Amino acid sequence: MARDTRLVVRNLFVPNDFVGGKDRDHEACRSLWVAVIRKAMKDMAYADAKGLQPGLTPSEREKLQRIYELDAPENFFRSNWFEEICRNLELSASRIRTEILGRYINANGSTPFFG
Secondary structure, eight states, rough: OOOOOOOEEETEEEHHHHHHHHHHHHHHHHHHHHHHHHHHHHHHHHHHHHHOOSOOOHHHHHHHHHTTTSHHHHHHSSSSSHHHHHHTTTOHHHHHHHHHHHHHOOOTTSSSTTT
16 A cells, blocks of 8 residues: 655645755754844843843853853844844844844943943
């Protein structure tokens, strides 16, 4: 008996070998880019919270130094790289940028910790 190698997706038949190849790579890339944006958002939130805290433990200082080691997370949201990632994900870079930077950047344009 022949095995049915089709998959039903919203009333559309798709061969299983198509689902397992190029589309799987595309979804893996999308997941990676979403994780990159989420990590930058978490880094900004952490820096914002710790920047307002009066005393930091050595591990908190170390984590903040690792976050800012190469570049400030807010610079990621201003970068061409961020624009490209958003284009790939079909997201509005300006909308995300406005929301994130508005939430975590103070009036003088810097994060509280490294202002």
